[in-house]
Amino acid sequence: MAFLPEYQKQNTATPKDTTRAKRLHAALLAKGHARTGWSESKWANQFRLLRKDIGSGAANRIRKVMNWFEENMDKKYCPLVRSADSFRHKFTQIESVMKRDERDNPTVELTPEALDLSRQIQNENSWPLKSRAMVPVVVQISLNNIRSFLRKVAKYRNKLRKQKFDCERLTREAFVEKVLAQFAGGVNAFVTSWMENANRRILGWEGWSGKLLPWAFSEDHNSFDMMMGTLSQEYCGSLIHWIELKEAVSGKSN
Numbered sequence: 001m002a003f004l005p006e007y008q009k010q011n012t013a014t015p016k017d018t019t020r021a022k023r024l025h026a027a028l029l030a031k032g033h034a035r036t037g038w039s040e041s042k043w044a045n046q047f048r049l050l051r052k053d054i055g056s057g058a059a060n061r062i063r064k065v066m067n068w069f070e071e072n073m074d075k076k077y078c079p080l081v082r083s084a085d086s087f088r089h090k091f092t093q094i095e096s097v098m099k100r101d102e103r104d105n106p107t108v109e110l111t112p113e114a115l116d117l118s119r120q121i122q123n124e125n126s127w128p129l130k131s132r133a134m135v136p137v138v139v140q141i142s143l144n145n146i147r148s149f150l151r152k153v154a155k156y157r158n159k160l161r162k163q164k165f166d167c168e169r170l171t172r173e174a175f176v177e178k179v180l181a182q183f184a185g186g187v188n189a190f191v192t193s194w195m196e197n198a199n200r201r202i203l204g205w206e207g208w209s210g211k212l213l214p215w216a217f218s219e220d221h222n223s224f225d226m227m228m229g230t231l232s233q234e235y236c237g238s239l240i241h242w243i244e245l246k247e248a249v250s251g252k253s254n
Contacts, residue, residue, distance in 0.1 A: 013044035020047045027070045035082040046084035068098040114140040125199040129210035142217035149219045152249035175241040
């Protein structure tokens, strides 16, 4: 068996490149987007060059972008591609559009809990500009994010309890308990209150875009940041304890 020198291997399309080329060509043909003059070797070589362009993590990024592109190439916001060459040169543009689309239209598995809570929130509030349909998604994201935040806060509290017992540790632990007390009524009650507050803000906002997703709870949401900052100010006269906790749950602290 003959073995290719390393430099030739790096400049030769792999079977995976060829598979990707065939897949892209088939997808473009199905939508009537393919340019005439198909050449398997030339298209495969474009994927080889794309891997070289990307470098580390190329396989995962190409797979993810191709999956999204196949489903969305007909959308008006998707960059036009007619060949492997244009796919390669527009790859970062397509990836950027994909990320924006995933952010604006997240795929979320709705649980029975979220659906029940959403119906209650929908029925008790008026949701303008067709935002009512997005309530279940925002509720589910909020439930997920709150539970993730509480797990990280509990982990931080356990870490504090292993530290030297002194006044500084006690004040930090006490602030953590104050943060957790905000959720003492349960996650569902917090989400209900959160959504009602969002609803009040939306109803009084003439220039609102109609997008409800930015109102989903997250630990770095401006409204929550202000809430916890106020709690910290009332507790110790400064933001220091909230800043420390925020850095700890985000992984930025040592």
